[in-house]
Amino acid sequence: VNRVVVAGAGLAGVRSVEALRARGFGGEIVLLGQERHRPYDRPPLSKAVLLGTSDSSFVDSDLASMEVDFRPGVSAVGLRAGVVETSEGDLPYDGLVIATGADPITLPGDGQQHVLRTLDDALELRARLVRGARVVVIGAGWIGAEVATAARRAGCEVTVIEAGPAQLSHAVGAELGARTLAWYDGIDLRLDTMVASVDEGGVRLVGGEFIEAHVVVTGVGVRPAVEWLAGADIDLHNGVVVDEHLRASLPGVVAVGDCAAWWSRRYGTRLRVEHWDTALGAPEVAAATLLGEDAVYDPVPYFWSEQFGHMVQYAGHHPAGARLLHRGEPEGKWSACWLAEDDTLAAVLAVDRPRDLVQGRRIIGAGQRMDPERLVDPDVPLRDC
Ligand code: FAD
Numbered sequence: 001v002n003r004v005v006v007a008g009a010g011l012a013g014v015r016s017v018e019a020l021r022a023r024g025f026g027g028e029i030v031l032l033g034q035e036r037h038r039p040y041d042r043p044p045l046s047k048a049v050l051l052g053t054s055d056s057s058f059v060d061s062d063l064a065s066m067e068v069d070f071r072p073g074v075s076a077v078g079l080r081a082g083v084v085e086t087s088e089g090d091l092p093y094d095g096l097v098i099a100t101g102a103d104p105i106t107l108p109g110d111g112q113q114h115v116l117r118t119l120d121d122a123l124e125l126r127a128r129l130v131r132g133a134r135v136v137v138i139g140a141g142w143i144g145a146e147v148a149t150a151a152r153r154a155g156c157e158v159t160v161i162e163a164g165p166a167q168l169s170h171a172v173g174a175e176l177g178a179r180t181l182a183w184y185d186g187i188d189l190r191l192d193t194m195v196a197s198v199d200e201g202g203v204r205l206v207g208g209e210f211i212e213a214h215v216v217v218t219g220v221g222v223r224p225a226v227e228w229l230a231g232a233d234i235d236l237h238n239g240v241v242v243d244e245h246l247r248a249s250l251p252g253v254v255a256v257g258d259c260a261a262w263w264s265r266r267y268g269t270r271l272r273v274e275h276w277d278t279a280l281g282a283p284e285v286a287a288a289t290l291l292g293e294d295a296v297y298d299p300v301p302y303f304w305s306e307q308f309g310h311m312v313q314y315a316g317h318h319p320a321g322a323r324l325l326h327r328g329e330p331e332g333k334w335s336a337c338w339l340a341e342d343d344t345l346a347a348v349l350a351v352d353r354p355r356d357l358v359q360g361r362r363i364i365g366a367g368q369r370m371d372p373e374r375l376v377d378p379d380v381p382l383r384d385c
Helices: 011-022 119-128 142-153 174-184 276-290 354-366
Strands: 003-007 028-033 068-072 076-080 083-086 089-092 095-098 102-104 134-138 157-161 188-190 195-199 202-205 210-212 215-218 222-224 240-242 253-255 260-264 269-271 302-307 310-316 323-327 334-339 345-351
Touching: 003 011, 011 028, 011 276, 095 276, 119 215, 134 142, 134 202, 142 157, 142 174, 142 215, 142 302, 174 345, 240 253, 253 276, 276 302, 310 354, 334 354, 345 354
Parallel strands: 003 028, 003 095, 028 068, 095 253, 134 157, 134 215, 157 188, 240 260
Antiparallel strands: 076 083, 083 089, 102 222, 195 202, 202 210, 260 269, 302 310, 310 345, 323 334, 334 345
16 A cells, blocks of 8 residues: 545544554555644534634644645545545545545525534634524534533523424433433423424424524534545445445445444444544544454444533443433433343443443443343442442
8 A cells, every 4th residue: 555545634534644654554645624624623613612612623633743645625526446536636546544524414495504513613603602692503412402502601592493302312312302301491492393494584494483593503413425425436325334344345445434334243233423432433443454454343332412511421322122221310410221132231321420421331342231220220330230
């Protein structure tokens, strides 16, 4: 391998560069980044940056010392075997890392919709979150909840519109989502409500009601950013299809981060996880694979969110039908565990209980069985259940 092209200069992209160099790869590395910024972390965008306690979140990574040919503002636009087509011409490669992440979904309508994916998005939105502004947040998922947090703190009048029966229902189910209801005190929360369009001056609901807004933020999910691969001879299905080594169907190509749907040995299914920890960890395996080593990516997925003054953390992967058990009451610090049929721990959600998260993640990794009766007592440490 003489030249590796890394398409996408987000966390997964820059970590791929680091992992290649850490493994002694001495060839040329070209890092293509559609944005004009050097690589940065996204989690702070909806937290510290939106709250105004920080203006940026650049990754602490010395591109110059890694001798990477970083090309900001250059996009990958197409792929043929051995050649990445870019907005500035063809670029031959021996190895290719696809790390183009994901793009926010927007809704129909001519009104202005803010999304929150990039640093520029965050700075633009922050400037609009001023005292008294009427803000409509569409989607009560992770991003929606964090935006609502910042908007409330800025003194805005906030409406949150959610199509599902509860906040976070898409991610953790309605039963757990409903446990966060008290956090929405002072917010006009509309559940089971569908937006028809974002129009000038506000949001039109299905059914006709119009909700006026100065600022509309759409946080209804993302799509893997793989349109540029549409004409290429590479398997795509909910992102770039890769095996447990993160290898794509086209030789010499690996994919990592939000755009990659990998085969999980642990769960016996394909996973695409849009979380920071995946973008952090997967590049080690992808780099090894690209350099001909035998490495497998098989994590217990992990995620966190900071909303309404609470730390929400999730580890694992819960299949539909997994048994849900509660530890603690929603008024205080609580967590919840999903058990598989054989009483092994499938996933844990912890609210302000970081120990449950840390212990749960370890237990999931070890495939340990739990005692359901002990588990529902929040005073018994998870590791003793
Ligand atoms: P990205 O970060 O999306 O990076 C991909 C990069 O590729 C982008 O810079 C993009 O411009 C570029 N690109 C796209 N297409 C092309 C192309 N054709 N050519 C060249 N470049 C291209 N996760 C958590 O676990 N906890 C959190 O609290 C959390 N908070 C978040 C808050 C926000 C506001 C957002 C947006 C995400 C958050 N996440 C969080 C998710 C986490 O940030 C992502 O999982 C992570 O950024 C994925 O990294 P990535 O490198 O795969 O993709």
